[in-house]
Amino acid sequence: MRIRTAVGAVAPVLLLLTALCPDARAATGTLTVDYERCREGTGTAGIVCLRETVQQRTDNPQAGTCVELLTGRHATVRRMVNGTNSRAAFYADTHCSRLLGGLAPRAAIRNIAARSVRFAG
Numbered sequence: 806m807r808i809r810t811a812v813g814a815v816a817p818v819l820l821l822l823t824a825l826c827p828d829a830r831a832a833t834g835t836l837t838v839d840y841e842r843c844r845e846g847t848g849t850a851g852i853v854c855l856r857e858t859v860q861q862r863t864d865n866p867q868a869g870t871c872v873e874l875l876t877g878r879h880a881t882v883r884r885m886v887n888g889t890n891s892r893a894a895f896y897a898d899t900h901c902s903r904l905l906g907g908l909a910p911r912a913a914i915r916n917i918a919a920r921s922v923r924f925a926g
Contacts, residue, residue, distance in 0.1 A: 834889035
């Protein structure tokens with residue numbers, strides 16, 4: 806009887822702590838970003854370069870953490886797939902401060918000017 810009472814008292818506290826700490830949870834699944842950039846060593850800004858398509862995958866991203874999407878300054882996102890169970894907000898800068906829009910779980914978007922993503926808790 807004492808064990809059942811103790812468990813009954815501790816469970817709500819653990820649920821409250823989990824709700825207050827969204828960074829402790831992860832969005833289950835994978836964020837996939839296909840982007841296009843100049844192939845390394847083939848060009849500089851304003852000069853024609855060989856284009857290459859690159860895919861970046863982020864598995865189980867932490868809720869509330871800002872995830873930078875692109876590795877190159879002159880890259881363009883061709884397709885972003887939110888293959889997670891959480892809603893994602895995407896931003897125009899790498900610091901998740903200039904909101905562009907949102908992407909529902911298991912949804913995709915094409916040709917966006919996003920530079921970073923943050924997942925809801």
